[in-house]
Every structure is written in C-alpha cells, then in structure tokens.
Amino acid sequence: xxxxxxxxxxxxxxxxxxxxxxxxxxxxxxxxxxxxxxxxxxxxxxxxxxxxxxxxxxxxxxxxxxxxxxxxxxxxxxxxxxxxxxxxxxxxxxxxxxxxxxxxxxxxxxxxxxxxxxxxxxxxxxxxxxxxxxxxxxxxxxxxxxxxxx
Amino acid sequence: xxxxxxxxxxxxxxxxxxxxxxxxxxxxxxxxxxxxxxxxxxxxxxxxxxxxxxxxxxxxxxxxxxxxxxxxxxxxxxxxxxxxxxxxxxxxxxxxxxxxxxxxxxxxxxxxxxxxxxx
Numbered sequence: 319x320x321x322x323x324x325x326x327x328x329x330x331x332x333x334x335x336x337x338x339x340x341x342x343x344x345x346x347x348x349x350x351x352x353x354x355x356x357x358x359x360x361x362x363x364x365x366x367x368x369x370x371x372x373x374x375x376x377x378x379x380x381x382x383x384x385x386x387x388x389x390x391x392x393x394x395x396x397x398x399x400x401x402x403x404x405x406x407x408x409x410x411x412x413x414x415x416x417x418x419x420x421x422x423x424x425x426x427x428x429x430x431x432x433x434x435x436x437x438x439x440x441x442x443x444x445x446x447x448x449x450x451x452x453x454x455x456x457x458x459x460x461x462x463x464x465x466x467x468x
Numbered sequence: 469x470x471x472x473x474x475x476x477x478x479x480x481x482x483x484x485x486x487x488x489x490x491x492x493x494x495x496x497x498x499x500x501x502x503x504x505x506x507x508x509x510x511x512x513x514x515x516x517x518x519x520x521x522x523x524x525x526x527x528x529x530x531x532x533x534x535x536x537x538x539x540x541x542x543x544x545x546x547x548x549x550x551x552x553x554x555x556x557x558x559x560x561x562x563x564x565x566x567x568x569x570x571x572x573x574x575x576x577x578x579x580x581x582x583x584x585x586x587x
Contacts, residue, residue, distance in 0.1 A: 355544045382484060397481040402523075404479070405572045408551025412571075415554035424552065426478065434519055 319447060321389040321413070322458065323404050327396035329402060330378040336450040343444035343459055349435035350399055350455065351375070352390060355428050363437065364462040366407040372431070374454035375399055390431045413423040470500040470585075471587060474535065476507030477522035477549070482572075486520060486549075489576045495583070498530060503524075504533030511537050511544065518583060521566075523550040523557065531564050538565035545586045549574065 323334045347353075347367070352375035353390040355367040370378075372390045379398035380387045387395045403428050430437070444461035473495050477487050483500045490497055498514050501507040503523075503529040511519060519537070523530040530548060536543050546568075550559050551573040561569050566583045 325573065379481075384488065385482060385484075394484060397479050401479045401481045401572075405527065405551045408553070408572070412552055414556045415556065419556075421556065422573060425528065 321409055325406055326378075327410055329405065330381045332374075332378055332381065332451050332453060334449045334451055334456070338394045338448040339408065340445040340447050343446045345463075346436045346438040347430075347446075347457070347459060349437055350457070351431060351435075352399060352434075353430045353435060353437055355397050355437070356403050356407045357425045357429075358422045359425070360415070360423060362420060362422075362461065362462055362464065364442065365404065366410065367437070367452075367459040367461075368403050368406070368456065369379075369459065370456040371454045373454060374451060377453050378402065378448065379421075396429045398431050403429075407421070429430075470494050470496045471517040471583070472496050472514070474501065474507065474510055474516040474519045476501040476504065476510075476519060476530065478525040479503045482522070482549075484575075486579070489574075489579050490541050493576065493580050498552070504528030505529055505538075506531045508536045511541070514538060516540075517545065519544065519546045520549050521546055523548065523552060523561070530540070531560050534561070534564040534566055547582050547586070 319403045349369050350371040352372055353369045376387045379395050414420050441462040444459050446459040449456050473490050475483055487497045498516050499510045501510050503525045519528045534546055546566050548566045549570045551572045558569055567586045
C-alpha cells in the first residue's frame with residue numbers, strides 16, 4: 319500500500335494522510351460517487367476497485383492532467399480516473415508478478431459515477447482499506463477469487 | 469525541423485498529457501491512435517520519427533503492434549509506455565524490438581530523457 323500512496327502523490331499531488339489496516343469487506347460496497355474497477359487474470363483472478371467522492375476525484379484528475387475538471391460526466395475526467403486505476407493496479411500486479419510469477423494481466427478499467435450506487439461482486443472475497451486525504455476519503459477494495467487472508 | 473511523434477494508447481487522458489509534454493518541448497505529435505492496429509496503420513502512413521506505445525489496448529496490443537512495425541521498419545524508434553512493468557512483459561517487449569521501456573506514471577523529464585536516448 320505504500321507504493322499506492324506514493325503513486326497517488328506522484329500522479330495527483332494529493333497526500334494520503336491516514337490509512338486503515340486491511341479489513342474484510344462484508345456485503346456490498348456503498349459508493350461515495352465515483353468508482354473505478356479493473357479486473358486482472360493470470361494464475362489467479364481478481365479485481366481492484368477505488369471509490370471516492372466526486373470532489374476528491376475531480377481534484378485528482380485536475381491535478382494529474384493540468385486541466386480544471388468541473389464535471390464527473392466529462393469524457394476526459396472519466397478517462398483520467400480510469401487511467402489512475404490502471405497505473406495503480408498495474409504497479410500492484412507488477413510487484414505480484416515479480417514476486418510470485420502469477421502472470422497477471424489487466425483488463426481495461428471501468429468507471430461508474432452517480433449517487434447512491436451499490437457495487438456488488440458475487441463469489442469474490444474482498445478486503446478494503448480506507449484512507450483519508452486533505453480533500454476527502456478514498457476507499458481501496460481488492461478481491462481475489464478464492465479469497466485473501468487478512 | 470521538429471521530430472514527429474505518434475502516440476498509441478487507448479486512454480484519451482494519456483494522449484492529452486503526452487501531447488502537452490511533447491509539444492511543450494518542441495516535438496510535433498503527428499497522430500494519436502487508440503489501439504495497436506490503428507498504430508501500425510498510422511506508422512506506415514506517416515513514418516514518424518518516434519512512437520510512444522502502450523501495451524494493454526483493445527483489438528491489437530502494443531507488443532503485437534511493435535512486432536508488426538519492427539518486422540517491416542527495423543529503424544523505427546519505439547518507446548513503450550505502460551502501467552505494467554514485470555520481468556516477463558519487459559522481456560516480451562525487448563524481444564519485439566522496443567527501444568526503451570518506461571513505466572507510468574511519467575513526467576516531462578522522463579519523456580524527454582527517453583527521446584534524447586534514442587534519437
């Protein structure tokens with residue numbers, strides 16, 4: 319998670335100031351408004367999900383692109399959030415592949431935006447990490463088919 | 469005359485960010501492609517000096533696209549710019565003929581230094 323923290327800072331200039339320990343995700347995820355998910359597969363399968371409120375997501379993409387983003391419906395904003403997840407998940411998969419030779423490859427990321435969204439992934443055990451930034455909370459949720467030991 | 473660059477990546481955000489970096493440093497972006505097949509086609513048509521190529525893309529991935537370009541144009545200068553950087557994928561990229569491998573995220577210095585190393 320330290321590398322995720324560093325990557326977020328490098329890409330968006332936003333610091334994670336507090337981070338929880340990994341905790342088992344029980345039931346569905348209540349989205350804060352902007353959710354991006356990316357699946358990966360190789361010797362095992364899973365998905366990486368990042369969820370945050372629109373204000374934080376807009377600030378992150380604005381900082382990353384150098385362009386002011388003021389709508390979560392803007393095409394470049396959606397592409398920016400997807401790319402951010404792609405880079406973070408790519409980095410995590412690189413570490414796993416180098417350490418355990420899992421041959422993991424990423425699928426293209428998906429972005430959802432909206433109020434009162436519920437995200438459910440059947441048949442996958444997940445853990446989440448809640449983090450705080452100066453602009454709002456961010457939740458990272460990782461699931462592997464077959465489960466993860468917390 | 470400024471060097472001409474082709475960007476092959478499925479993310480409009482990467483097109484946008486790379487274009488700013490390249491044009492801000494005196495390079496001309498001659499085209500953007502959003503998948504490997506389109507990248508190969510545009511390479512043949514435009515013969516750019518440098519190509520920035522992603523790996524994970526729909527229709528044709530970056531490794532396959534590099535093979536297609538290098539098979540016909542050995543002198544092509546290709547910089548792979550991707551989120552994945554494990555040993556296996558780096559070795560596949562090297563075998564395909566990639567000149568420089570860069571891992572995202574990137575900044576101006578990383579991009580301009582890579583170009584300086586191959587042209």
